[in-house]
Amino acid sequence: xxxxxxxxxxxxxxxxxxxxxxxxxxxxxxxxxxxxxxxxxxxxxxxxxxxxxxxxxxxxxxxxxxxxxxxxxxxxxxxxxxxxxxxxxxxxxxxxxxxxxxxxxxxxxxxxxxxxxxxxxxxxxxxxxxxxxxxxxxxxxxxxxxxxxxxxxxxxxxxxxxxxxxxxxxxxxxxxxxxxxxxxxxxxxxxxxxxxxxxxxxxx
Amino acid sequence: xxxxxxxxxxxxxxxxxxxxxxxxxxxxxxxxxxxxxxxxxxxxxxxxxxxxxxxxxxxxxxxxxxxxxxxxxxxxxxxxxxxxxxxxxxxxxxxxxxxxxxxxxxxxxxxxxxxxxxxxxxxxxxxxxxxxxxxxxxxxxxxxxxxxxxxxxxxxxxxxxxxxxxxx
Amino acid sequence: xxxxxxxxxxxxxxxxxxxxxxxxxxxxxxxxxxxxxxxxxxxxxxxxxxxxxxxxxxxxxxxxxxxxxxxxxxxxxxxxxxxxxxxxxxxxxxxxxxxxxxxxxxxxxxxxxxxxxxxxxxxxxxxxxxxxxxxxxxxxxxxxxxxxxxxxxxxxxxxxxxxxxxxxxxxxxxxxxxxxxxxxxxxxxxxxxxxxxxxxxxxxxxxxxxxxxxxxxxxxxxxxxxxxxxxxxxxxxxxxxxxxxxxxxxxxxxxxxxxxxxxxxxxxxxxxxxxxxxxxxxxxxxxxxxxxxxxxxxxxxxxxxxxxxxxxxxxxxxxxxxxxxxxxxxxxxxxxxxxxxxxxxxxxxxxxxxxxxxxxxxxxxxxxxxxxxxxxxxxxxxxxxxxxxxxxxxxxxxxxxxxxxxxxxxxxxxxxxxxxxxxxxxx
Numbered sequence: 001x002x003x004x005x006x007x008x009x010x011x012x013x014x015x016x017x018x019x020x021x022x023x024x025x026x027x028x029x030x031x032x033x034x035x036x037x038x039x040x041x042x043x044x045x046x047x048x049x050x051x052x053x054x055x056x057x058x059x060x061x062x063x064x065x066x067x068x069x070x071x072x073x074x075x076x077x078x079x080x081x082x083x084x085x086x087x088x089x090x091x092x093x094x095x096x097x098x099x100x101x102x103x104x105x106x107x108x109x110x111x112x113x114x115x116x117x118x119x120x121x122x123x124x125x126x127x128x129x130x131x132x133x134x135x136x137x138x139x140x141x142x143x144x145x146x147x148x149x150x151x152x153x154x155x156x157x158x159x160x161x162x163x164x165x166x167x168x169x170x171x172x173x174x175x176x177x178x179x180x181x182x183x184x185x186x187x188x189x190x191x192x193x194x195x196x197x198x199x200x201x202x203x204x
Numbered sequence: 205x206x207x208x209x210x211x212x213x214x215x216x217x218x219x220x221x222x223x224x225x226x227x228x229x230x231x232x233x234x235x236x237x238x239x240x241x242x243x244x245x246x247x248x249x250x251x252x253x254x255x256x257x258x259x260x261x262x263x264x265x266x267x268x269x270x271x272x273x274x275x276x277x278x279x280x281x282x283x284x285x286x287x288x289x290x291x292x293x294x295x296x297x298x299x300x301x302x303x304x305x306x307x308x309x310x311x312x313x314x315x316x317x318x319x320x321x322x323x324x325x326x327x328x329x330x331x332x333x334x335x336x337x338x339x340x341x342x343x344x345x346x347x348x349x350x351x352x353x354x355x356x357x358x359x360x361x362x363x364x365x366x367x368x369x370x371x372x
Numbered sequence: 373x374x375x376x377x378x379x380x381x382x383x384x385x386x387x388x389x390x391x392x393x394x395x396x397x398x399x400x401x402x403x404x405x406x407x408x409x410x411x412x413x414x415x416x417x418x419x420x421x422x423x424x425x426x427x428x429x430x431x432x433x434x435x436x437x438x439x440x441x442x443x444x445x446x447x448x449x450x451x452x453x454x455x456x457x458x459x460x461x462x463x464x465x466x467x468x469x470x471x472x473x474x475x476x477x478x479x480x481x482x483x484x485x486x487x488x489x490x491x492x493x494x495x496x497x498x499x500x501x502x503x504x505x506x507x508x509x510x511x512x513x514x515x516x517x518x519x520x521x522x523x524x525x526x527x528x529x530x531x532x533x534x535x536x537x538x539x540x541x542x543x544x545x546x547x548x549x550x551x552x553x554x555x556x557x558x559x560x561x562x563x564x565x566x567x568x569x570x571x572x573x574x575x576x577x578x579x580x581x582x583x584x585x586x587x588x589x590x591x592x593x594x595x596x597x598x599x600x601x602x603x604x605x606x607x608x609x610x611x612x613x614x615x616x617x618x619x620x621x622x623x624x625x626x627x628x629x630x631x632x633x634x635x636x637x638x639x640x641x642x643x644x645x646x647x648x649x650x651x652x653x654x655x656x657x658x659x660x661x662x663x664x665x666x667x668x669x670x671x672x673x674x675x676x677x678x679x680x681x682x683x684x685x686x687x688x689x690x691x692x693x694x695x696x697x698x699x700x701x702x703x704x705x706x707x708x709x710x711x712x713x714x715x716x717x718x719x720x721x722x723x724x725x726x727x728x729x730x731x732x733x734x735x736x737x738x739x740x741x742x743x744x745x746x747x748x749x750x751x752x753x754x755x756x757x758x759x760x761x762x763x764x765x766x767x768x769x770x771x772x773x774x775x776x777x778x779x780x781x782x783x784x785x786x787x788x789x790x791x792x793x794x795x796x797x798x799x
Contacts, residue, residue, distance in 0.1 A: 059585065062764065069408045069763045076407040080685060084412040231516060235454075238509070258498045266505030267538075273512050274531050277524065334494065335555065 094175045099157045101176040102150055103202070104194045105169050112195060114169035116145040120161035128154035129161060145191060152178050152187035174198045210250055217243035230276050238269040253333040374484055383471070383490040389747075390470050393633040394626055395432040397754050403428055404755070405762045424701055427686070442618035449519030450615065458517055459616065459623035462510025466630040468503040472496055473637045474558040476647045476742035477654040481732050487558055488739060496555040497545055500638060501538075504594065507631060508534045511596075511603060514624070515612040522610035529769065530596065530603030530612055536776040537593035537600070543784030544586035547791040548576050548642050561646035565653045573650045576643035582787045584643045586780055591635040593776065596628060598761040600772055608766075636753035637746075644749050647742035654738055661734030664741050665724050673717035680710020 076082055085092050094100065105113040116133035132147035161170050176199065181187055217240050224236040241264040248257035331337045342350055406413025414428035424430070446455055471491040478487050486492075493499065508531055515527015549555055552563045566574040577584045593600035604611035613624045640646060649657070657664055687702025729737070767775070 062760075065763045066759060069759065072410060073404060073407040076410060082407075082410050082412050086412075235513075254493060254495055255498075258495050258502045262498065262502040262505060266502060266508075267535075270505070270508045270512070270531065270535060273509075274528070274535070277512065277516055277528055277531075335498075 088179075094177075096173075098175065099159045099172045100174050101152070101178065101189070102155075102161070102170055102172050102194055103174050103198045104148065104191060105171060105204075106195060112144060112148070112169070112191065113167060114145050114148065114165075115141045115167060116143045116148075117166060119164040119166060120170055123160040123164035125158060125160065126154045126156050128152075128156075148191040148194065150189050150194065152189060153184065173202060206250060210247070213243045213246040213250065216240070217247065231273060234269060234272050234276060238265050238273075241265045241269065251333075255333055255335045255338050374481070375486075378484070378486050382486070382488070386470050386473070386475065386490040387467070389475070390467070390630055390633050390637075393750070393754065394629045395429070396751070397629050397633065397758070398432055398435075399429050400755055401758050401761075402431065404758050408759075408762045424704070426705070436622075439618055439622040444618050444620070447519055447615050451517040451519060454513045454517035455615075456620070458510050458514035459613075459620045459627070461513065462507060462627040463623045463630070465503055465507040465510060466627040466634065468506075469500045469634050470630075470637075472499045472557055473634070473641060474561055474646060475746055476739040477562070478558075479739045480735050488743070489558065494554075494556040494559070496557040496560070497549065497638075497642070498555055500634075501542060504631070504634075505538055507627070510624070510627065511612050514616065518612075518615035520615055523612045523614050526603060526605075526610055526612040526614070529609075533593060533600065533602045533772055533776070534596070536773060537590045537780075540586055540776060540780040540784050541590040541594055543781065543788060544583045544590060545642065546784075546788050547580045547583040550788075550791050550795050551576075551579050557641050557646070561641060561648060564645040565648045567651075573645055573648065575645045575648075580643070580787070580791070582783065583791075584639075586784050586787065587639065587643070589775075589780060591639060592757070592760065593772070595631045595635050595757070597632060597757055599764040599767050601761075601766050602769055602772055605766065632757050633750070633754055636757065637750050639753050640746065640749040644753075646749075647746040649741060649745045654742070657738035657741055658734045661729050661737040662724060665729070665737050666721060668737075668741060668744070669717045669721045669724065673714045673721070676710050676712075676714040676717065678710075680706045680714065683710050 107113050116131055118131060118133075121127075121129040121131050128151040130147065130149040130151070131145050133143050134146040135142060136144045138144075157172070159172055162172050178187060220236040220240040220243065224233045224240065227233040227236060241260060245257045245260035245265070248254075248260055329337070403413045414431045415425055417428075417430040417434040418425040419430060419433075446452060472489060472493060472495065474487060474489040476488040478485050491499075511527050511530040511534065513527075515523045515525075515530070518524070548560070552560045554560060554563075560576075564573065564575050568574045568578055572578055589600075592598075596603040602609075604613070613621060616624060683702055683706035687706060691699045691702070
């Protein structure tokens with residue numbers, strides 16, 4: 001494909017601002033065989049350091065480039081407006097629907113809402129959820145997790161577990177994302193951590 | 205102090221020159237030669253010839269030996285790929301035969317200096333060995349030898365270009 | 373006694389100057405590249421307890437600790453002796469060249485007059501070329517001794533480049549030597565104090581613009597800096613010191629920076645008047661020593677005040693970011709480096725205005741002023757080295773060779789011939 005810029009005035013656009021229109025034509029092998037419609041307008045005005053003669057010397061382009069870099073340096077030195085965020089001290093803005101670390105919801109009496117139905121563990125593409133169920137007295141649910149571990153290193157934060165959960169027991173709206181740990185084992189979050197080690201004032 | 209430096213440089217020069225012949229690894233040989241050149245430059249500097257000394261460093265140690273080492277590295281002459289050289293009695297005798305006249309010549313030349321060294325240093329002009337006097341001598345007294353040598357170098361350059369351009 | 377002291381102090385002082393430039397240049401490099409790329413740059417390392425980070429300067433200290441305590445590793449297939457010798461050679465060759473660079477005009481103390489450079493010799497440029505040409509050995513031997521293919525290739529590449537550009541480097545200076553008629557750097561500096569057409573200082577740039585450009589490019593290639601970064605090429609191609617780590621790598625690294633600082637000093641000496649302050653020859657400086665001192669102290673006061681104000685801006689920036697002792701850093705630094713020196717300079721100013729200079733004090737003042745001029749110029753060119761690195765992309769290898777042999781060498785020859793012709797006509 002060859003990109004041509006058609007600037008002919010034949011379409012009555014002369015009174016308006018000239019519209020640059022990009023026409024894609026399949027390229028003829030030789031430019032001499034090009035059809036009549038294939039023509040380029042006069043070459044655009046080049047910046048001074050791009051003019052052919054000066055460009056040969058490299059030097060004007062180098063000087064122009066160095067002007068750009070020193071401009072950035074002076075701007076940043078005086079205004080101090082770099083977009084850098086000093087991360088551990090200042091947290092970046094987390095959108096509301098950001099898929100962050102999981103939390104397990106609680107019932108009104110403080111027990112876990114999860115019924116150990118294994119839907120999340122089944123839906124999980126990375127197999128990071130490990131559940132051991134046990135029987136509970138409550139006739140409505142009959143089952144609850146005794147162990148509910150999520151391996152944070154395996155998790156891909158896809159959110160399928162949240163979609164799969166039939167009783168809204170697992171959510172990913174804490175706004176917490178894992179930080180550095182000393183040991184790999186610290187990334188396995190158990191049920192207690194998932195239920196209680198979460199920020200306050202999250203929606204019920 | 206000066207004699208100490210003299211012994212320092214001469215021992216290094218002689219030892220590294222011998223090592224240059226003895227090393228089987230060509231790169232080590234070239235390096236010993238470079239060290240020998242540097243030590244010789246030190247000797248020149250001791251003999252109030254700073255210009256010659258600096259030229260020795262610049263041309264021999266800095267340019268020629270670097271090129272030699274460069275070629276050795278391009279060829280990748282490992283120790284394993286070299287033939288085992290045997291120094292038989294015949295080769296030794298041949299080497300001695302070639303070397304003896306040179307040795308005798310050197311002995312005679314050095315012997316002729318004798319006690320003249322002391323006298324020579326005291327009578328030196330103040331700008332002896334400086335760049336200006338060196339250049340003056342080169343372009344006045346020794347003009348023709350200088351030009352002939354430069355033509356020789358030019359011929360060598362042209363020869364290299366001709367050889368490199370040829371289709372083999 | 374004085375002479376012996378001078379004999380010892382001169383090399384030490386010159387060495388100290390160039391060694392001090394290393395951390396400053398590394399800091400320039402990191403902070404400058406960060407600001408060019410709209411980043412903040414290193415600012416994490418701090419001295420425990422004090423909380424001072426000195427705008428990333430402490431990172432140099434951290435680097436030293438890291439590199440020195442690292443395991444001193446020698447690969448199994450390396451040639452042991454050469455492997456150890458290569459970084460030493462690299463650093464030694466870089467450090468030998470500082471000896472002939474003059475820092476100021478000859479200083480007269482009482483009855484003793486001595487040149488302010490490490491070694492008294494009139495070999496000048498030749499000395500620098502001779503010992504900087506030995507720097508190639510470091511690259512070659514490191515490549516060979518590592519016993520690995522990639523460093524070998526990197527070494528060969530680097531050697532070819534350095535040999536090629538040494539030719540242009542030498543040729544581009546020949547014009548300067550022809551014009552000034554000497555290779556002695558101090559003499560060259562002195563000649564550059566004269567005026568051209570009575571207006572412009574007779575600096576090398578104005579007499580030899582082409583020679584200056586050629587020397588600048590060749591110096592970039594010779595010190596293996598980007599855009600001629602064929603030797604190391606950290607991001608794409610593997611360089612000659614790949615197998616090196618710890619202190620040995622640090623020696624290569626420091627050798628590169630020392631070579632850069634020395635090339636900057638040579639550029640300043642040859643083309644920008646060295647220690648000359650434009651329009652102020654040494655005699656004028658000595659005669660008007662007290663005025664010079666007043667202007668110097670005033671400039672220091674104004675500069676320090678401006679620096680303090682800049683640091684206060686940093687302080688405001690820090691205050692919102694940190695809740696520990698680091699939030700006070702900006703104000704401490706502003707007082708220590710900005711307002712303190714400014715007040716000291718103003719106090720000195722009042723003392724100078726009330727007393728009369730006598731004896732050899734004016735000579736010292738002149739030397740100090742010239743040394744400061746020299747340092748400012750050298751620092752600027754050190755910055756140019758870094759500035760260019762963070763502006764330009766790297767050349768391809770064949771482009772480097774093309775530029776060296778087919779553009780710069782003929783241009784250098786042409787420059788030499790034209791200069792010689794003009795010199796013949798006008799002399």
